[in-house]
Amino acid sequence: MSWLARNWPHILDLVRQHLELAGVPLLAGLLLSVPLGWLANRSVAARGLLLSVSGVLYTIPSLALLVVLPAVIGTKILNPVNVMVALTVYTIALLVRSVTDALGSVPTHVVSAADAMGFRPLRRFLTVELPLAVPVVVAGLRVAAVSNISLVSVGALIGVGGLGELFTDGFQLQFLTPIVVGIVGSVLLALLADAVLLVAGRALTPWERGARRAG
Amino acid sequence: MIEFRAATKRFDDGTVAVNELTLTVEPGGITMFVGPSGCGKTTSLRMVNRMVEPTSGTVLVGGRDVRESPRAVLRRGIGYVIQQTGLFPHRTVLDNIATVPLLSGWPRRRARGRAAELLDLVGLPAELGRRYPAQLSGGQQQRVGVARALAADPPVLLMDEPFSAVDPVVRADLQDELLRLQQELDKTILFVTHDIDEAIKLGDRVAVFRTGGVLAQYDEPAALLGRPADDFVASFVGRDRGYRALGFLPAKGVPVGEVATVRLGGSVAAARDALRDGWAVVVDEARRPVGWVSASRLSGVDGEAAVSDELVESGGSLYEVDSPGGRAGSLRGALDAALSSPSARGVAVDADGAVVGSVTAHDVLRALADARQAGEVPS
Numbered sequence: 001m002s003w004l005a006r007n008w009p010h011i012l013d014l015v016r017q018h019l020e021l022a023g024v025p026l027l028a029g030l031l032l033s034v035p036l037g038w039l040a041n042r043s044v045a046a047r048g049l050l051l052s053v054s055g056v057l058y059t060i061p062s063l064a065l066l067v068v069l070p071a072v073i074g075t076k077i078l079n080p081v082n083v084m085v086a087l088t089v090y091t092i093a094l095l096v097r098s099v100t101d102a103l104g105s106v107p108t109h110v111v112s113a114a115d116a117m118g119f120r121p122l123r124r125f126l127t128v129e130l131p132l133a134v135p136v137v138v139a140g141l142r143v144a145a146v147s148n149i150s151l152v153s154v155g156a157l158i159g160v161g162g163l164g165e166l167f168t169d170g171f172q173l174q175f176l177t178p179i180v181v182g183i184v185g186s187v188l189l190a191l192l193a194d195a196v197l198l199v200a201g202r203a204l205t206p207w208e209r210g211a212r213r214a215g
Numbered sequence: 216m217i218e219f220r221a222a223t224k225r226f227d228d229g230t231v232a233v234n235e236l237t238l239t240v241e242p243g244g245i246t247m248f249v250g251p252s253g254c255g256k257t258t259s260l261r262m263v264n265r266m267v268e269p270t271s272g273t274v275l276v277g278g279r280d281v282r283e284s285p286r287a288v289l290r291r292g293i294g295y296v297i298q299q300t301g302l303f304p305h306r307t308v309l310d311n312i313a314t315v316p317l318l319s320g321w322p323r324r325r326a327r328g329r330a331a332e333l334l335d336l337v338g339l340p341a342e343l344g345r346r347y348p349a350q351l352s353g354g355q356q357q358r359v360g361v362a363r364a365l366a367a368d369p370p371v372l373l374m375d376e377p378f379s380a381v382d383p384v385v386r387a388d389l390q391d392e393l394l395r396l397q398q399e400l401d402k403t404i405l406f407v408t409h410d411i412d413e414a415i416k417l418g419d420r421v422a423v424f425r426t427g428g429v430l431a432q433y434d435e436p437a438a439l440l441g442r443p444a445d446d447f448v449a450s451f452v453g454r455d456r457g458y459r460a461l462g463f464l465p466a467k468g469v470p471v472g473e474v475a476t477v478r479l480g481g482s483v484a485a486a487r488d489a490l491r492d493g494w495a496v497v498v499d500e501a502r503r504p505v506g507w508v509s510a511s512r513l514s515g516v517d518g519e520a521a522v523s524d525e526l527v528e529s530g531g532s533l534y535e536v537d538s539p540g541g542r543a544g545s546l547r548g549a550l551d552a553a554l555s556s557p558s559a560r561g562v563a564v565d566a567d568g569a570v571v572g573s574v575t576a577h578d579v580l581r582a583l584a585d586a587r588q589a590g591e592v593p594s
Contacts, residue, residue, distance in 0.1 A: 109298075109300075114301075116295040128305075
């Protein structure tokens with residue numbers, strides 16, 4: 001307990017770093033997945049390619065990716081950008097499928113009604129298809145957020161790992177407390193992120209509540 | 216108003232959905248496209264707003280080739296209603312209705328104001344405007360679909376089986392509502408259905424399609440029933456077409472005879488005196504028919520007793536003598552009233568529903584024969 005009190009500012013700093021390392025890739029991954037999902041939803045060939053590539057990407061061991069990335073993108077080995085890029089890759093791997101499924105789940109008659117009303121394609125995508133895709137995308141986003149938060153810790157092995165650094169410190173010092181704090185902290189962050197996304201998803205889709213009430 | 220000129224749609228696999236369709240839809244009025252599935256009726260409809268592009272031939276709206284305008288612009292000028300409503304689940308009813316005005320760049324306030332007017336026009340209460348489509352019944356959703364199609368006041372309305380997914384009672388309501396709206400708005404409506412009864416009820420003109428996208432007959436409903444072009448049309452139009460054709464003949468030649476009436480709650484003795492050929496119509500205080508009483512029902516009942524519901528036999532359909540639209544006041548209406556009445560006399564009522572007399576099947580048939588002789592009936 002006294003260790004916790006003494007190291008509180010350091011821990012808070014690690015929490016902030018952890019959130020940044022997990023959150024930035026989540027956002028970047030989402031922004032990149034939307035156009036990719038749009039593409040996958042438009043052409044069968046693109047769909048096959050994107051879904052299989054993203055499936056393969058997710059199977060790359062995270063540690064291997066972190067070690068190889070600096071050579072690929074030309075960064076220094078201790079640069080936090082490595083972790084962010086790696087996690088963005090994983091986020092995309094998870095979200096491309098979600099976004100594709102989400103866009104595919106928008107009822108055809110709604111899309112075709114939008115065409116018949118005189119929507120141009122971009123406006124139709126942004127104001128009809130994307131909003132209706134939110135519930136399924138948010139479900140994918142929750143998985144990706146939890147996955148990112150747990151993967152950040154791996155970054156500790158290359159020196160940038162948020163709360164994961166408490167694991168490496170603890171192992172080196174043969175001292176259990178920081179390890180426990182790191183684990184509990186990661187779990188709490190994951191639960192918190194999941195809850196925030198759940199609430200945000202609900203707030204973005206008021207019509208779903210209406211349907212639940214009526215149904 | 217809408218003109219198909221040898222419009223053909225051939226799909227990549229070689230199937231022909233629409234084969235050399237040439238047909239002119241006059242401005243104003245409801246034109247029905249009807250036929251079995253796979254007859255190309257929906258494909259033809261979708262050529263009008265370029266949801267489908269013809270492989271060859273042209274489609275003109277208001278004298279202009281539809282290909283001259285960009286799709287989005289063309290479509291904003293053509294209302295479109297579909298079976299599954301296609302309402303946007305994530306937008307309120309009011310915003311759904313305001314869709315096309317907003318796309319056309321109206322200020323939000325004005326678009327919402329217009330949407331509120333339309334909600335009223337299609338007979339929905341204003342408070343539904345704030346709800347989401349999923350919170351409405353099927354019939355209400357379909358009304359919203361119609362309101363949305365009308366929002367920008369387009370001269371042409373395309374309707375693709377809009378009422379087939381609702382139950383028969385609601386469907387009949389929606390059909391009557393459409394006829395009422397059409398009287399008020401006078402749009403050029405192109406309406407696709409697979410239901411010949413709906414086509415005959417709503418259509419000013421009906422185009423019957425056969426499988427393979429060939430137009431079999433394009434005519435007024437009465438002519439379709441009276442003179443089907445071939446066996447296909449005759450069998451598609453279905454049974455009882457001779458009888459149903461009577462629905463398009465005004466019953467003006469049918470004499471309305473007198474009928475005995477008794478008040479519900481009046482004395483049985485008075486009712487016995489009033490009977491004519493053993494029957495009398497029981498009416499309420501507004502002279503609206505409640506049913507019939509017969510000599511056999513009244514026999515053995517105390518004369519002091521009142522004519523109560525237990526003594527009343529339920530009546531048949533009513534023949535409305537002068538109804539607006541003139542559809543109820545048809546030979547069919549008169550004949551059905553006579554045939555469905557327990558006394559063999561059909562009850563004739565005025566527009567308020569009050570009894571004015573009675574008609575017999577014999578009178579109806581004689582009027583039909585007279586009209587035929589005078590050449591008023593196309594045969």
